[in-house]
Amino acid sequence: MSTTTGFETPSRDSSAITRAAVIGVVAGVVFGLLIQFRLERMTAIGAMYTLGDPQLSVGWIAHLAHSALFGALYGLVVDRPLFDGVANRPTTGLLLGGGYGAALWAVNIVVIWPLWLGAVGVSNAPSVPFLAVLPLVGHLVYGGLTGLLFGALSA
Secondary structure (H helix, E strand, O other): OOOOOOOOOOOOOHHHHHHHHHHHHHHHHHHHHHHHHHHOOHHHHHHHHOOOOOOHHHHHHHHHHHHHHHHHHHHHHHOOHHHOOOOOOHHHHHHHHHHHHHHHHHHHHHHHHHHHHHHOOOOOOOOOOOOOHHHHHHHHHHHHHHHHHHHHHHO
16 A cells, blocks of 8 residues: 655756756856956965865865855756746846855855854854855856856756
8 A cells, every 4th residue: 555645746857956056167267267366365265174274276166165055055946847948048148147156155255254254263154144245146147148158058
């Protein structure tokens, strides 16, 4: 005798998630160049993983890992019927991705970044909320580029 719960498990397109992870790395390189050369904060990302020791190479590795993870999360989020016809078009993907980038900034930079830097002993860690504009612009570029490329490659 079988029982049913009345819930269906939604099917996921693993290729969409993988594609989004790769796109996230591409967008992460663009964003990473902004972080390193305009914000001059790539070593601070490295400090998050080295208990306060600012290291450029660790910063890049961590940033690109975050980019892949958040790209895959984007693919997981938009691989739903709610986003059919939106995420798979470049123009609307750009807008959807921009909103995603803003959400990443709101959680990761406004709250988590200052708490984490303070926890690992960075002496000049910003306080919560950290409402800096240039990191917002960088996250909008990351999210917008992720959405645009996902839409273009899904069309």
